[in-house]
Amino acid sequence: MSDHDKTPRNPSARTWTRLGPGALSGLLAGGAALAVAELAAAAVRPRSGPVVAVGGAAIDRTPTAVKDWAIRTFGTNDKLVLQLGILAVLTLFALALGAFAVRHRRAGAAGVLVFGIVGAAAALGRPDSTGFTDAFPSVLGAIAGAVLLYLLAGLLPAPRREAPGERGEGWDRRRFVIAATAAAAASAGTGVLGRALSGAGGREAVASRENITLPPPDSRAPAVPRHAQARVEGVSSFTTPTSDFYRVDTALVVPKVDATAWRLRIHGEGVARERTLTFDDLLRRKLIERDITLTCVSNEVGGPYVGNARWIGVRLADLLAECGVRPPSAGGPADQLVARSVDGMTIGSPVEDVMDGRDAMLAVGMNGEPLPFDHGFPVRMVVPGLYGYVSACKWIEDIELTTFDSYDAYWVKRDWAREAPVKTQSRIDTPRPFARPKAGTVMVAGVAWAQHRGIDKVEVRVDDGPWEEAVLAAEDSRDTWRQWSYAWRATKGGHTLTVRATDRTGEVQTDKRTRTVPDGASGRHSVVVTVD
Ligand SMILES: Nc1nc2c(c(=O)[nH]1)N[C@H]1C(S)=C(S)[C@@H](COP(=O)(O)O)O[C@H]1N2
Ligand SMILES: [Mo]
Secondary structure (H helix, E strand, O other), X not given: OOHHHHOOOOHHXXXXXXXXXXXXXXXXXXXXXHHHHHHHHHHHOHHHOHHHHHHHHHHHHOOHHHHHHHHHHHHHHHHHHHHHHHHHHHHHHHHHHHHHHOOOHHHHHHHHHHHHHHHHHHHHHOOOOOOHHHHHHHHHHHHHHHHHHHHHHHOOOOHHHHOOOOOOOOOOHHHHHHHHHHHHHHHHHHHHHHHHHHHHHOHHHHHXXXXXXXXXXXXXXXXXXXXXXXXOOOOOOOOOOHHHOOOOOOOOOOOOOOOOXXXXXXXXXXXXXXXXXXXXXXXXXXXXXXXXXXXXXXOOOOOOOEEEEEEEEEEHHHXXXXXXXXXXXXXXXXXXXXXXXXXXXXXXXXXHHHOOOOOOEEEEEEOOEEOOHHHOOOOEEEOOOEOHHHOOOOOEEEEEEEOOOOOOOOOHHHOOOOOOEOOOEEEEEEOOOOOXXXXXXXXXXXXXXXXXXXXXXXEEEEOOOOOEEOEEOOOOOOOOOEEEEEEEEEOOEEEEEEEEEEEOOOOEOOOOOEOOOOOOOEOOOEEEEEEO
């Protein structure tokens, strides 16, 4: 039985037999384009590949409200969701282009090139773009995809042979199937090779991290007080294990920086002695070790984007002073310190805060180890009391002294406040929302934070009852969160538990609910439970 005998007579089915292989060709061309681009990106620079470049461009251009919603809805998976979304859009366009190429072979193939241009433009427009070579992966991929679509479309049943009454619908289905299978296999092979190579690209960085032995800090953090941890099941651990530490950044591919090649430049207004430091320069300096709680401005009331770690690093104020920097209160011309990362992030902090005596640092260690790649290896900033987006630049490579008037950093350009001290907050860790504890004594417990001011008091309220003082766990430092617990004599029925903290300045955590934009959520955390 020859192929054309199987061609259905019914017109819509016939359209499908024509368009189906076309759409499949489009899909294969798209896959080939991505695979070739991935391989080229491995050679050029892993972050110059089209999906990462377009994703990065999309992240930078996403309206703040949408981004906020994405973080809220997808949490740390937001980037995965974005990449899947990009792939879904690409898939639809590839199917459509392929179907279009059945009739318009050249134009369809040329359409693939348009995607190459979009990818190349996105790659060149990235703040970390290292030059025109960043366009190569997208362009090469698109050319491969276009050629493949052109070839496959040439094997498809030509539309004119489908005129009614003609028997010429026959097309070489076997040749098409062989070509398509070969193309799919070649793409898969190329893609896997590209992935493997771009993974290997980080080898020097991984080796440089493994070769680091952090010297013992000159100024050790005092031991965490034994009673800093509330002895209640379900409370966050006082020191957040690194593997559980939240991660918030715009990086679709985590930068892998080779510490031996890393440099930090300090320059700008009022920098009398500009400096460029190596990683070893930092390790040779006096190191401090401190427990500091980091919080994200995108953390909702009751949310998870807060963690406490033991950081090791260099005091930033000392280094700045050596460079001749004076804070505004001492007549310095710069009131903003702009930290830049290798991936083009810019984060602006008040010079006054960084130099006011608090333990602002260039951190090289987290919980006793070199920083993990996810958390900024080899060096990041940490400033107690400020939200991460105005203080905690990861993968830092440049510090510029400037003014708030003359420069807006990344998030400030996207509706977030220029300056953002951490708001006093508290969270109920246990019981969990909608828990069903038994009547009797139920331990209510959680964490409260007001970094650099310290927590003075935590109170719990059941339904509309009076505020009852919770028992505070020992304080580690005013830069860390503090745990609290409250033994609740729970009675049967539905109840709402609410918590509020008071910081050392005497300010009581407000009940006024605000959104995270522009300077952090305020309001009180409540948990509804049913007591059985
Ligand atoms: N390079 C870079 N640094 C960054 C960010 C980023 O997107 N890129 N995000 C900041 C934000 S918003 C926060 S809250 C902290 C989070 O640090 P973590 O991921 O180590 O918890 O990093 C900050 N540093
Ligand atoms: Mo953040």
